[in-house]
Structure formats: structure tokens, C-alpha cells
Amino acid sequence: MKYSENISRLQPSATMAVSSLAKKLAAEGRDIINLSAGEPDFDTPSFIVDAAIAGIRSGKTRYTPASGLPELRRAVAESAVRSSAGGWTLSGENVVVTAGAKQSLFNTCFSLFGPGDEVLVASPYWTTYPEIVKLARAEPVFLTGAEERDFKLSAEDLERARTPRTRGLILCSPSNPAGTVYTLAELREVARWARERDVCVISDEIYRQICFKDDSPVAPGLLDLQPSEVGAFVVVDGVSKTFAMTGWRIGYMLADAGLASKAGALQSQTTSNAATPSQVAALAALTQRDAASAAIHEMVTAFHRRRDLVVRLVGEKLPSLSFLQPEGAFYLFLRVDSEYSDEISGSAEWCSDVLERKGVALVPGVAFGDDRYVRLSFATSDELLTDAIERLASG
Numbered sequence: 001m002k003y004s005e006n007i008s009r010l011q012p013s014a015t016m017a018v019s020s021l022a023k024k025l026a027a028e029g030r031d032i033i034n035l036s037a038g039e040p041d042f043d044t045p046s047f048i049v050d051a052a053i054a055g056i057r058s059g060k061t062r063y064t065p066a067s068g069l070p071e072l073r074r075a076v077a078e079s080a081v082r083s084s085a086g087g088w089t090l091s092g093e094n095v096v097v098t099a100g101a102k103q104s105l106f107n108t109c110f111s112l113f114g115p116g117d118e119v120l121v122a123s124p125y126w127t128t129y130p131e132i133v134k135l136a137r138a139e140p141v142f143l144t145g146a147e148e149r150d151f152k153l154s155a156e157d158l159e160r161a162r163t164p165r166t167r168g169l170i171l172c173s174p175s176n177p178a179g180t181v182y183t184l185a186e187l188r189e190v191a192r193w194a195r196e197r198d199v200c201v202i203s204d205e206i207y208r209q210i211c212f213k214d215d216s217p218v219a220p221g222l223l224d225l226q227p228s229e230v231g232a233f234v235v236v237d238g239v240s241k242t243f244a245m246t247g248w249r250i251g252y253m254l255a256d257a258g259l260a261s262k263a264g265a266l267q268s269q270t271t272s273n274a275a276t277p278s279q280v281a282a283l284a285a286l287t288q289r290d291a292a293s294a295a296i297h298e299m300v301t302a303f304h305r306r307r308d309l310v311v312r313l314v315g316e317k318l319p320s321l322s323f324l325q326p327e328g329a330f331y332l333f334l335r336v337d338s339e340y341s342d343e344i345s346g347s348a349e350w351c352s353d354v355l356e357r358k359g360v361a362l363v364p365g366v367a368f369g370d371d372r373y374v375r376l377s378f379a380t381s382d383e384l385l386t387d388a389i390e391r392l393a394s395g
């Protein structure tokens with residue numbers, strides 16, 4: 001079969017591939033601890049589930065406008081304004097509701113970029129970014145900040161990577177896979193650089209509410225900056241991680257009304273609206289504020305405790321492996337290249353070996369642009385995390 005140029009460079013999702021292999025081995029009876037998944041291990045809070053069921057029973061089962069229920073678009077805008085310090089004026093017209101944050105990223109890149117364009121991707125990166133940029137037939141250009149800055153980008157890093165074809169920058173804070181969090185000052189420096197060079201900042205803030213910094217329980221986001229400090233932008237967010245709703249498939253993008261309208265038109269000709277009952281569920285998540293805060297607090301407290309546990313256990317039991325201290329999200333990016341040898345020459349072989357011999361599934365760092373590391377998800381129970389690290393430490 002001859003396939004289209006459209007998908008000629010497309011790679012399947014590496015994180016999903018490891019997760020599927022781990023599930024397959026477990027189904028065959030192997031004792032596998034799966035630390036590869038990128039999703040909370042909690043159930044969706046019951047007030048959200050109840051709202052969706054009530055919505056289905058009351059007939060919220062038909063098409064909505066392609067860009068989403070007007071009340072949900074409004075709620076997304078209001079929640080973004082409320083949770084940010086920049087004093088932005090945003091309305092439903094600035095929002096497109098999508099089938100997961102992934103579709104927001106796709107709609108954004110497909111609407112903004114094309115052949116000849118370069119899009120800077122902060123590395124280590126979430127594995128989907130380069131693939132989406134390539135689907136738009138643009139070029140991903142990877143750049144990494146200094147290791148002592150936890151890979152976070154400075155204006156000088158950006159300037160070094162810039163060419164006349166640079167049109168966009170994809171940033172993720174808190175980061176998947178590294179858990180690093182940009183400070184507001186660091187974000188300001190990046191935003192100012194981008195504004196002055198007419199580069200659109202695509203800020204993936206899907207882990208924003210999962211933050212462990214004492215001084216900021218919610219990670220700084222682009223909308224914490226003043227509107228005058230930010231040029232062209234898209235903020236990508238959603239309910240998948242914050243509300244343990246990965247399977248409901250609701251994400252959203254916030255952008256200027258012109259881009260939101262283009263992205264909405266693209267969606268109207270591709271997938272139409274995100275599933276209506278899921279939109280009703282997301283509306284409850286964003287508007288029932290007391291219940292939402294309590295649910296987020298419970299989950300983030302658990303992630304924080306597990307972060308501390310994993311950091312302590314890895315320090316004690318795997319002292320030869322270094323890692324970045326996760327300040328948000330639920331991943332530990334563990335540097336394992338000190339264990340490479342003739343047989344195990346990279347992160348993929350290291351992960352296969354550990355899966356085979358010790359029954360622990362991790363994601364190779366090569367999928368995130370850094371072959372020296374592997375990603376460990378701590379979105380699972382304290383007991384399984386303890387067992388997994390003991391297995392990793394065993395001979």
C-alpha cells in the first residue's frame with residue numbers, strides 16, 4: 001500500500017506502546033508494575049460523573065456547536081481568568097473545546113504552521129509535539145536549556161535556535177517528562193523574546209494544577225503575565241489530568257478569537273464537537289468550584305506525597321542514578337546512562353531489560369528526546385512505587 005505524504009514521517013505514540021506492552025505481559029500472567037502510564041490512578045470525582053449521567057438522562061446527547069457548548073466555553077474562559085494573575089479579558093469566543101488537549105495541540109499546529117515553517121520544541125518534550133508539527137508538514141526544531149537550569153529555556157537559548165523560518169514555540173510547564181516548572185520570571189523572559197520576534201507561544205499547561213512548590217500551589221502560566229507582555233499565544237489545557245478524566249476526552253485551547261474561530265472551523269470539518277456528555281461533565285468540573293477544589297486537593301496531596309516517597313527511595317536505593325527534582329506533574333525523569341554497556345546501549349534497551357527481568361515498565365527517554373533518561377510515572381499507589389523501586393535496586 002502506498003501511503004500519503006501526510007503521514008510519511010509519523011511515529012506511533014511511544015508512551016502508549018510501552019503501556020500496551022506492559023498490559024499485554026500482565027494479561028499473560030506476568031507480575032508487572034506499570035509505571036509508564038501518563039494518567040492519574042484516581043477515579044473521576046463522583047460529582048462530575050453524576051453531572052454527566054444527569055446530562056445524558058436529560059437528553060444532552062446530541063451535537064453541540066463544533067467549538068463546544070457555549071456555557072462550557074464561557075466556563076473555560078472564566079476559570080482561566082480567575083486562576084491567573086495577568087488581568088486578561090477573555091470570553092467563550094477565545095475558547096475551543098476539543099477531544100482532549102491533544103486535539104487542541106493538533107488544531108493549533110495545523111491552523112498555524114505549514115511547509116517551510118519551523119517550530120521550536122523545548123526538549124525534553126512530550127512525545128506527541130514533534131509528530132503533530134510534522135503532520136502540519138512543518139519542521140520541529142529541538143532545543144534544550146542548560147542542565148543546571150533543569151533544561152528550562154532562556155532567551156539566549158531561543159535566540160540561538162531561531163531562524164527566519166521560526167514561527168512557533170511549544171513549551172510545557174509543569175513538564176512532561178521532567179516535572180520542571182517555569183517561574184513567572186522565566187516565563188516572562190520567554191514570552192518577551194517570542195513577542196518581539198513574532199513567534200507564537202503554545203503553552204501546554206495541562207499539569208498546571210499539579211504543582212508541589214510551596215510558594216505556588218498552581219504553577220505559573222502564560223496568563224499570569226500581563227496581556228502587554230505576551231504576543232501571539234495559545235494556552236492548551238483540559239480536564240484529563242486535573243480531574244482524572246483521561247478517558248472522557250475533553251481539552252481546550254485559549255487563543256485570540258480569530259485563531260479560535262479558525263481552529264473551530266477545522267474541527268467542524270474533521271471531528272465536530274467533543275462528546276456532548278463529556279462536555280457536560282467538564283462543565284461540572286469547572287463550575288462546581290468547592291467540590292472541584294476538594295477533589296483536586298485530595299489528588300494533588302497524594303501526588304505530592306508520592307513524589308516525596310519516590311525521591312527519597314530513589315536517593316536511598318539507587319544512589320548511582322541522578323534525576324531532576326519534579327516540581328509538578330507526576331513523573332520522575334531518571335538518568336540511567338551510567339548503566340549503559342555493549343548490550344544495553346540506550347534507554348529503549350534499558351527499559352526492555354528492566355521490563356523483562358524485573359517486571360517494571362518505564363518509558364525510554366529517547367521518546368522524549370533524551371536517550372540518557374527514562375520516565376517513571378508516580379501516579380500509582382505508594383505500595384507499588386515502593387515495590388517497583390526495590391525491584392529496580394535488586395541485582
Ligand SMILES: Cc1ncc(COP(=O)(O)O)c(C=O)c1O
Pocket residue numbers: 038099100101102103126172176204206238239240246249250251
Ligand atoms: C504534556 C501533555 N499535553 C497534553 C496531553 C494530552 O492530554 P489529553 O489526554 O487531554 O489529550 C498529555 C497527555 O499525556 C500530556 O502529557
